[in-house]
Amino acid sequence: MTDSHSATQSEALVRVDHVTKVYSRGNQRIDVLDETTLTVPKGDFLALMGPSGSGKTTLLNLLGGLDRPTSGSVVVADQNLGAASDRQLAKWRSRHVGFVFQFYNLLPVLTAARNVELPLLLTKLSKAERRKRVKIALDVVGLSDRADHYPRQLSGGQEQRVGIARAIVSDPTLILADEPTGDLDRASGDEILDLLEALNREHGKTIVMVTHDPLAAERARRTLHLDKGRLVSEDDLRGRSRTTGDSVHEAVA
């Protein structure tokens, strides 16, 4: 099945075309993605849902240039990721993609500010400019007062906010979030979702978020479901679920 989003090709930031991804484990062949086609327009906030092993994270990895498709093409911000070398992909990622991880993945030996600064080490920005950008990113996530704290001195929600600040500090074209609330309690999770929503609606950031949580998916503009490597349904009619009072998850089901 393919994503039938109405975005035109010219508006599309992400174009996934008949992508398959196959892993081999010994003699075993594992088909993770099967002829997946997807378009994500600029400014979209897309939630990817599906059971474990359905290929959500694999698809996210392909969008972020962390992995290459077995067949088909992935084009993001006009870059054909399957055709790029490792070095080109690394450079492209540093410029165009911000990642938010489920377990925050901050470097424990660096303060919040220095964790946020990490992607900027790969740029030619001056020290002063880097500091300025770090401050802005921490302001956006509301953690300016925790800049000098180490990850161990922060709560899970605060760590994830630092993770988001790190993801946005280089002003990326696309933000990819892999279960950003998966390790948080409901209140902290809501804060993170508020933040992602604000980044999308107020700052125009394009976000693709993998989640198991239907409530988290409701915050997205639309939701796609994956099952056994295939896109099986889409709910981009947020109004419908809200009008009927059903959750997005129920509406899709």
Add this chain to the structure above:
Amino acid sequence: MSFLYLLWRNLTRKKVRTTLTLGSIFIAFILFSALLALKTAFSAGVDIAGLDRLITMHKVSLVQPVPIAYQNKMEQVDGVARVANAMWFGGVYQDPKNFFAQFAVDPERYLDVYPEIQLSDEARAAWIANRTGAIVGQPTADRFSWKVGDKIPIQGTIFRRPDGGAWEFDIVGIYTAEKGFDDTALVFQRDYLTESFAGIDGFTGWYVVRVSDPDRSAAIAEEIDALFANSPAETKTSTEKAFAQGFANQMGNIGTITTGILTVVFFTLLLVAGNTMAQSVRERISEIGVLKTLGFTHGQTLGLVLGESYLLTLLGGGTALALMAWVLNSFDLGGGMFPVLYLPTWGILLGCFLLLFMGFAAGAIPAWQAHRLTIVDALRRKG
């Protein structure tokens, strides 16, 4: 934040482990510097031996005296520029522990063949004029707080005075010498010895022969030995370098012993540092995945791990090397036991090379593992 800061923070995340590893590297390089300094001390004179000097001694051994009459005959040999005689005195100043060499010589001849000795004109003249005068190297003068004008009693062990008393020497000059030259000896007029000690007049210990053409050294040595062939005191002439090497070899093959110890030490060190680096990388596979996700290239992650390894070895070994170079070259740690005890320039350079090699060898495999790690695999791993 800089890359160096990132390296430093990574290195210090396990403080106890890093401190122990740094300590191992530090101790290894202290040992390296000390052994090299000892090797230099034992082979003192070999490396800086004058190419234009030969040593003529009794064919049987250095202990056997040779007639002083040989001196003039040797100077007749074509190519010989100057001949100086010297004799081991072997005296004790206050306590046998206060060892330093003493030689009985002809002052003018001795200074002619050893231009390395730096002595003021006044001191030179005073030494030649004063029968009981002696010159002493700066380190020995400093060691015993001697100064010009002091009268120094030295008890003879080989040459005992008939009255059983000590020999008294007037310090008339304190000399310095270029690095590597034995500047610890006390040198005095042979006349003082021969006039007071019956039986030694007419003999000396060995000769130092300065030749005008070093390329002819071998031929001149043969010619000198031929002069005294079949005499009661046949001679053996060799280059100063060969003489010094033979002297050093009496202590055993210091070079082989040093190399053996250092090989074991550095091999062990390589295992320690390599293990630290391997553990350090293994513990943060997912962090390496995160760095690559953020845009660090495979090459940059390889550089980070190798850089960490270099930082570890340079901090531990570099500090030790610098400290030992400063201490050995600034203070007399040998307490006068060795004519020279210092870390030579080639030793410092060798130490720097070893530091770079250790940094590379300890970090190469973990760095390569970090380089090859795919992001997807790295992010799946915990730690």
